[in-house]
Amino acid sequence: MGLFYLILSDRSYLYYYTNEDLFMIHMNLVVKSLFVASN
Incomplete structure (x- = not known):
């Protein structure tokens, strides 16, 4: 899941x-x- 969020973060800048x-x-x-x- 962590990698998935990182990919989303990278795309969010675009x-x-x-x-x-x-x-x-x-x-x-x-x-x-x-x-x-977190819960």
Whole structure:
């Protein structure tokens, strides 16, 4: 799972430059995923 998140993180930078809305959606999903994983 860690590698999967790293791949998403790398792609999120591309989304940031192309579409800020996609970047925000991606970050929300990552935060929720990390929150669920931490519990």
